[in-house]
Amino acid sequence: MRIRHSAKEDIDRIMEIYAWSRRFMADHGNPNQWGPTNWPPRPLIEKDIEEGCSYVCLDESDNIIGTFYYIFGRDIEPTYREIEDGKWIDDSPYGVVHRIAGDGSVKGIGSFCINWAYDRSLHLRIDTHGDNIVMQNLLKKLGFVHCGTIYVEEDHYPRLAFEKC
Numbered sequence: 005m006r007i008r009h010s011a012k013e014d015i016d017r018i019m020e021i022y023a024w025s026r027r028f029m030a031d032h033g034n035p036n037q038w039g040p041t042n043w044p045p046r047p048l049i050e051k052d053i054e055e056g057c058s059y060v061c062l063d064e065s066d067n068i069i070g071t072f073y074y075i076f077g078r079d080i081e082p083t084y085r086e087i088e089d090g091k092w093i094d095d096s097p098y099g100v101v102h103r104i105a106g107d108g109s110v111k112g113i114g115s116f117c118i119n120w121a122y123d124r125s126l127h128l129r130i131d132t133h134g135d136n137i138v139m140q141n142l143l144k145k146l147g148f149v150h151c152g153t154i155y156v157e158e159d160h161y162p163r164l165a166f167e168k169c
Contacts (some may be wrong), residue, residue: 005061005064005069005110005113005116007060007116008059008060008062009053009056010049010058010060010071012050014071015046015050017068018058018068019046021068021069021071021106024048025038025107028108033135034133034135034136034138037135037136044143052073057074057075061113065108069106070105070106070113070114072101072103073100075100076097076099077097077098080097080098081129082155083156086152086154087152087153088152088162090150090152091152092152092167093149093167094169098125098128099128100129101128104117104139112141118142127167130143130148130165131156131163131164132163132166133163133164134163134164143166145162148166148168151165151166151167153165
């Protein structure tokens, strides 16, 4: 597998992967994270691509099998400024992964993408819905520590905040 920046011509495939991921999450006890709002919306992904923060994961034949958002900097995620029931481990610049999804065709897409982002930052923060047990288990397996709870603008569900540094 390999990672590259997403291109405008990738948008239809990216949206197919998000549709597959919404079904997967619903089938695995997490119907509320992306399902009710049909998250993420196409205009947001188009904006991510334009800003150079959208990435795709490719298989050995260069087929797009996963996608995610990644950015690095100091205090770059506004929803991470306030954390409840805990605190962040490190206040240095960090990378953020959002909207990570795979199409289920290859085992380990999520691990590959998260490790790719971590290798670029050596300090990564990520959050997930409380019902997303699959992602929580993956993050723990990859050495992330649960730091507390944050809230996002998209809905009223709290998110579990994780960090690795």
